[in-house]
Amino acid sequence: MRTMRMSLRSRRALLGLAFISPWLIGFIFLFATPLLQSIRFSLSKLSIASNGYMLEFVGLTNFQDALLIDASFNRILVDSIGTMLLNVPMILFFSLFTATLLNQKFKGRTAARAIFFLPVILASSAVAAAESAGLINLMGDSSAVEAAADGGASFNVVSIVRMLAEVGLPMIYIDYIVEAIMRIYDIISSSGVQILIFLAALQSVPGSMYEVAKMEGATAYETFWKITFPMVSPLILTNVIYTIIDSFAGSPVTQAIYQTAFKTQNFGLSSAMSWLYTLVIGLVLLVVGWVLSRRVHYN
Incomplete structure (x- = not known):
């Protein structure tokens, strides 16, 4: 009996289909019908x-109303994109820096990794719902926390700006660094998954490459940029895409879409806003993925 032999490309294609089959089955049976329904609502x-x-079919009227008549949708959409462009580099830098530190050998490394993943658990929807319902209070007295933060931040920011200016950094970089410091809590709470992904990437780098670099006299700076950074660059692309999607998931645009649908009962306009939002996110992901994929090093 002759057995059919498959090429390596065919086997890889089947393996890829097997990996995406759970998502594909869930999409067909759970998401395809609401997706088509939202297209009908938007028109x-x-x-x-x-x-x-x-x-009642109205064509592209809902899309025109969202872009040209609604007073706040365009502004909220542009603000969300600007916030995303600021947050993604901050989160990626902090995640890679933290993962590099956590990848070192020291006592209590497991506990330190768990501590940095805690913000992901605390930021989950279940914990957020319990806090909004008054069952738990993670931040204590919010007014006291904000007053303490504002009081301490004003002095620290002035000192940091003066120090960075004396170093000779351009003002645009100083503003960006200060913005990152002022939003450190949001950055940390959004970096847990990225830290784990970078940590897995760092642990997959062969130790022999570092040993060869050390024997050749490479400094730690050269080792990072010549070995570590290229080897983790595929996961940088993954984290960029994940962070972009995650930043849009809870943005003010989604809140505006929700209010339009369930408070003003304008489901057609809400669906049109949703599709415009989806197209913008898809365009951003397409451009970012195309630019970064050309600089990714695949070993």
Whole structure:
């Protein structure tokens, strides 16, 4: 009996299909119908009827209203994109720096890694819902915390700006560093998953490469940029895409879309906003992925 032999490319294709099959099955049975329904809503005017709802086809009117008539959607969308462009480099730098430190050998390394992953757990939806319901209080008295933060930040910021200016950094870099320091809590709370991904990438780098670099007299700075950074660059691309999607997930745009649908009962306009938001995110991911993929080093 002759057995059919498959090429390496075919086997890899089947393996890839096997990996994405859970997502594909879930998409077909759980998300495909709501996705098509949202397209219908975005092109129609929805009216509540006694037997459910009625749809009146209006074409691209909802998209025109979202872009040209709605007073806040464009501003919120642009602000969300600007915030994302500021947050992604901060989160990636902090995540890679923290993962490099946690990859060193020291006592209590496991506990330190768990501590840095705690913000991910504390920022979860279950904990957030419990805090909003008053069941728990993670931040204590919010007014006292904000007053203490503002009082301490004003002195520290002046000192930091003066120190960086004396070093000779341009003002644009000083503003960016100060902005990162002022938002350190948000950066830490958004970096847990990225730290774990970078940590896994650092642990996959062969130790023999560092031994050869040390024998050749390479400094720690040269070792990082010549070995560590190229070897973890594929995961940098992964973290960039993940961070962009994660930053959009809880942005003010999603809140505006929710309020438009369930508070003003304008489901057509809300669906149009959702699709515009999706197209913007897809365009950003396409551009960022294309630019970064050309600089990724695959060993």
